[in-house]
Amino acid sequence: MIGLAAKRLIGPDEAYLYIPVKLTINDEKILKSDIGFMIERHKDVFIEHFDGEYLRLIFFITVEIGKG
Secondary structure (H helix, E strand, O other): OOOOOOOOOOOOOOOOOOOOHHHOOOHHHHHHOOOHHHHHHOHHHHOOOOOHHHHHHHHHHHHHHHHO
């Protein structure tokens, strides 16, 4: 069988997995990265646009993949 099992009951809204902030991709990390100046320069696309959040993430990941 493939899957997971808990050793004890996990209640509703109880955290069972913790991810350190330094391992997440967030706006602070994106703005401090190499592309931060591009996002600030093009606020109409990356901030004011209704898909700005996704565009920032896609742009960041694309640049990081390009770095190797």
